[in-house]
Amino acid sequence: MRFALSAERLAFAASLHDLLAAADTPAVARGFAAGDYEPGRTLWKRLAELGVAALTVPERWGGLDAGPVDVVVAFEELGHHAVPGPVVESAAAAIVLAESGVTTWLTDLARGEVMASVALPPHVPYALDASVAAPVLAVEHDALSRVDATGGARSAAMSSVDPARRLFTVTGGEVLARGEEVRRAAAHAFELGALATAAQMLGAGRALLEMATGHAKARVQFGRPVGSFQAVKHRLADVYVALELARPLLFGAAIAVADRSEAAARDVSAAKVACAEAAYRAARAALQVHGAVGYTRECDLGLWLTKVRALMSAWGTGTVHRARVRAALAGREVRR
Amino acid sequence: MIFEEEYYAAGAPARVSQNGIFLLAPTLFAHGTEEQRARLLPRMARADDVWAQAWSEPEAGSDLAAIRSVAVRADGGWLLRGQKTWSSRATYADKGFGLFRTDPTAERHRGLTYLLFDLRAAGVTVRPIPQLDGEPGFAEIFFDEAFVPDADVVGEVDQGWRVAMSTASNERGLTLRSPGRFCAAADRLVDLWRRVGDASEAAPADRVVDAWITAHAYRLRTFGTATRLLEGGTLGPESSVDKLVWSELDVALHETALELLGAEAELSGPDGPDGGRWLSGYLFSLAGPIYAGTNEIQRDVIAERLLGLPRGDRR
Numbered sequence A: 001m002r003f004a005l006s007a008e009r010l011a012f013a014a015s016l017h018d019l020l021a022a023a024d025t026p027a028v029a030r031g032f033a034a035g036d037y038e039p040g041r042t043l044w045k046r047l048a049e050l051g052v053a054a055l056t057v058p059e060r061w062g063g064l065d066a067g068p069v070d071v072v073v074a075f076e077e078l079g080h081h082a083v084p085g086p087v088v089e090s091a092a093a094a095i096v097l098a099e100s101g102v103t104t105w106l107t108d109l110a111r112g113e114v115m116a117s118v119a120l121p122p123h124v125p126y127a128l129d130a131s132v133a134a135p136v137l138a139v140e141h142d143a144l145s146r147v148d149a150t151g152g153a154r155s156a157a158m159s160s161v162d163p164a165r166r167l168f169t170v171t172g173g174e175v176l177a178r179g180e181e182v183r184r185a186a187a188h189a190f191e192l193g194a195l196a197t198a199a200q201m202l203g204a205g206r207a208l209l210e211m212a213t214g215h216a217k218a219r220v221q222f223g224r225p226v227g228s229f230q231a232v233k234h235r236l237a238d239v240y241v242a243l244e245l246a247r248p249l250l251f252g253a254a255i256a257v258a259d260r261s262e263a264a265a266r267d268v269s270a271a272k273v274a275c276a277e278a279a280y281r282a283a284r285a286a287l288q289v290h291g292a293v294g295y296t297r298e299c300d301l302g303l304w305l306t307k308v309r310a311l312m313s314a315w316g317t318g319t320v321h322r323a324r325v326r327a328a329l330a331g332r333e334v335r336r
Numbered sequence B: 001m002i003f004e005e006e007y008y009a010a011g012a013p014a015r016v017s018q019n020g021i022f023l024l025a026p027t028l029f030a031h032g033t034e035e036q037r038a039r040l041l042p043r044m045a046r047a048d049d050v051w052a053q054a055w056s057e058p059e060a061g062s063d064l065a066a067i068r069s070v071a072v073r074a075d076g077g078w079l080l081r082g083q084k085t086w087s088s089r090a091t092y093a094d095k096g097f098g099l100f101r102t103d104p105t106a107e108r109h110r111g112l113t114y115l116l117f118d119l120r121a122a123g124v125t126v127r128p129i130p131q132l133d134g135e136p137g138f139a140e141i142f143f144d145e146a147f148v149p150d151a152d153v154v155g156e157v158d159q160g161w162r163v164a165m166s167t168a169s170n171e172r173g174l175t176l177r178s179p180g181r182f183c184a185a186a187d188r189l190v191d192l193w194r195r196v197g198d199a200s201e202a203a204p205a206d207r208v209v210d211a212w213i214t215a216h217a218y219r220l221r222t223f224g225t226a227t228r229l230l231e232g233g234t235l236g237p238e239s240s241v242d243k244l245v246w247s248e249l250d251v252a253l254h255e256t257a258l259e260l261l262g263a264e265a266e267l268s269g270p271d272g273p274d275g276g277r278w279l280s281g282y283l284f285s286l287a288g289p290i291y292a293g294t295n296e297i298q299r300d301v302i303a304e305r306l307l308g309l310p311r312g313d314r315r
Helices: A007-021 A025-033 A038-049 A068-080 A087-099 A106-111 A180-218 A230-258 A264-295 A301-313 A318-330 B002-009 B018-031 B034-045 B160-166 B179-196 B202-230 B239-266 B273-285 B295-306
Strands: A117-119 A136-140 A143-146 A152-154 A166-168 A170-172 A174-178 B051-054 B070-074 B077-088 B095-101 B112-118 B124-129 B138-149
Touching: A007 A038, A007 A068, A025 A038, A025 A301, A038 A106, A068 A087, A068 A180, A068 A230, A087 A106, A087 A117, A087 A136, A087 A180, A136 A170, A136 A180, A143 A180, A174 A180, A180 A230, A180 A264, A180 A301, A230 A264, A230 B202, A230 B239, A230 B295, A264 A301, A264 A318, A264 B202, A318 B179, A318 B202, B002 B179, B018 B034, B018 B051, B018 B095, B018 B112, B018 B160, B051 B077, B077 B095, B077 B112, B077 B124, B095 B160, B112 B138, B112 B160, B179 B202, B179 B239, B179 B273, B202 B239, B239 B273, B239 B295
Parallel strands: A117 A136, B051 B095
Antiparallel strands: A136 A143, A143 A174, A152 A170, B070 B077, B070 B095, B077 B138, B095 B112, B124 B138
């Protein structure tokens, strides 16, 4: 058994990193927060050229049908660079649509021509960035609806702790599909969305550790870099440990989802819990190491910190995901 | 890894030979001579010789390079003088391995040599030290002109630091602290929670979940480490991550078990629940963040060698 990313996947991650590092993503995120969506849409189209938008779309609709491991590789880099917009939602919407037999938007989604949003209550009650998305979908019980159609309604935009995110409650609309396959599609989309969100948090946590480490090397107090003090070193070492321990859970969960393993829900939830805790630990440490400058809107650190805080409760809170692990453990045979 | 997983899942006992097979054997694979391997390994594997490690000294704990015990040139070998302490298993072991200063003019990491010695030899005195848990798990060793033949030098004379450090990673993860050990303990904790846990109390259940997640993560992480080794990589400073993970997990796991056990938690030995295994496991776990390099030293290693932060006041 080999448990490591292939050279192709490492190259995919590196190409995404190169594109995003040169794209001034903090400016894109700030633009999104200010209601200027065009740079975000343009960035999404460029990511689509590298295949990101097509990952969860079946091949016959121009997609890559790439599977959860590639999704995790890509979304870790999106989180690493704080890419704004309904990116997880677009990937999840493609699954809901394709597996419910609704093919209308799949080709456009694969090309990055449109972004979609989706509400999957109870754990995903809001449609993220519905103002930039089309279609906006919602699954209620076994019915898949398009909310941005006749009869549909969405609330006014609600602001998030992450200024780049806008949340909407959605109701009504046109029913696109109904039945057991919708229920199954929504369940699958939830696992993938939670996994992609966990991946974004791992990437964001890495970015926060990089910022904190860079600052600790450069900032001089008492005549020496603050990173030479053990209190700072040990805090950042603990962040590194948490991130390094969350990573194998994330990839293990991606493999479990790909294999349609019975343990997939447990493993996705374990990954979401661990990635959230690690990223949050990174956010707290990065802020503390930066000191007051980290607490300013001007400092990019806040883009990642608020994104992590938002993603912690998106696609299932820690409580929700711990309960899923607990349920799996409660019903499981213990080896002696 | 597969063997270790099955070994611990079966509830098999701790192995008297573990410090030999997991710490000295990898060192002999890398630095020993053909003659040493042929002479020492079969007896080690059969537990005919039980091995103890002898790193720490009264003035050299976390600062291991401050070692003062010396080996002085003699006819056909070396004479050992000095004192080692916190030597695990020395109380009942047959032989030991450790670092001794062979070049008194050299500073710190230089001038040390990796030597094997007979704990029953003339000039060697072992004094057991009762531990917190009451077991004589470690001991002091006093050397007074104890003779070591040249055949028991591992690696080059004066190159002992490099020899010792090249396999120190084994103690921090992978073999001696195989994930199987902690997965088995996490499974027992889940079982305990299902037997005695109160379903209406979410807090202890969350701690059980978190311990299980960490054990599961450590297992997957070790698959990654094994993959790296199989593909020609080496164990480096990354093993400090493992040491922090298992040592803190082991404490958390046993603390959670004691929480689940309520007032019974303090009952010890045969009076205790499950034969007292949770309490004895807890006491044993408390040593984990101290031995094999304290967790503070491991965090320094991570900060300096993996994150590239500047060295502090340590030389």
